[in-house]
Amino acid sequence: xxxxxxxxxxxxxxxxxxxxxxxxxxxxxxxxxxxxxxxxxxxxxxxxxxxxxxxxxxxxxxxxxxxxxxxxxxxxxxxxxxxxxxxxxxxxxxxxxxxxxxxxxxxxxxxxxxxxxxxxxxxxxxxxxxxxxxxxxxxxxxxxxxxxxxxxxxxxxxxxxxxxxxxxxxxxxx
Numbered sequence: 197x198x199x200x201x202x203x204x205x206x207x208x209x210x211x212x213x214x215x216x217x218x219x220x221x222x223x224x225x226x227x228x229x230x231x232x233x234x235x236x237x238x239x240x241x242x243x244x245x246x247x248x249x250x251x252x253x254x255x256x257x258x259x260x261x262x263x264x265x266x267x268x269x270x271x272x273x274x275x276x277x278x279x280x281x282x283x284x285x286x287x288x289x290x291x292x293x294x295x296x297x298x299x300x301x302x303x304x305x306x307x308x309x310x311x312x313x314x315x316x317x318x319x320x321x322x323x324x325x326x327x328x329x330x331x332x333x334x335x336x337x338x339x340x341x342x343x344x345x346x347x348x349x350x351x352x353x354x355x356x357x358x359x360x361x362x363x364x365x366x367x368x369x370x
Contacts, residue, residue: 234327234347234370241299241325241349245363248298253286255279262286262357285354287361290321295351295361304328309344320353320362330370346370 203211256262261276262285275282275289281298282288288295291310296303307326326348346369352362 231370234330235365235367237327238347238349238365238367238370241301242363242365244299244301245295245349245351245361248295249287249361249363252278252281252283252288252298256283256286285357285359287354288351290323290351290353290361295323307344320355322350322352324348324350 253262256276256278259278261278261283275284275291275294277283277293278286280293282291282294284294288298292308296308305328307328307330309324311322324344326344326346330347346366348366350362350364350366352364354361
């Protein structure tokens with residue numbers, strides 16, 4: 197009687213084919229680093245926005261301009277400037293001279309779109325930041341934040357004294 201040692205060629209081929217099928221179906225789940233990187237970038241920007249907003253609010257409180265948009269009683273059509281940063285109720289405004297200036301970020305790294313409300317202090321302006329290149333179908337418009345619809349951080353102005361700005365993340369499409 198002859199004893200067999202090792203695998204036959206057909207057994208080896210079957211194992212290789214099964215491993216190939218598993219690799220093709222499972223590998224993309226393990227190697228989707230770009231989505232994770234974009235989501236982490238958005239979370240980092242959200243944290244930076246919270247920190248910048250708190251720092252600017254502290255500076256505004258020291259200067260005594262953390263009340264309404266002007267004199268602590270009635271909002272006006274103008275922003276108050278704290279160290280060159282436009283503020284509303286002491287927090288950075290959702291403008292290029294507001295939160296974007298407070299963050300001190302490179303605007304070429306981000307697609308940025310703003311709303312433009314003249315009713316400062318009563319109607320919240322909104323700014324959205326998306327990592328550059330993640331919204332290729334969006335037509336970015338300085339006056340319309342809705343042109344960025346996926347993979348963004350949204351900063352919304354405060355509309356009353358004592359409130360904090362709202363900062364949210366949308367990870368769909370990252």
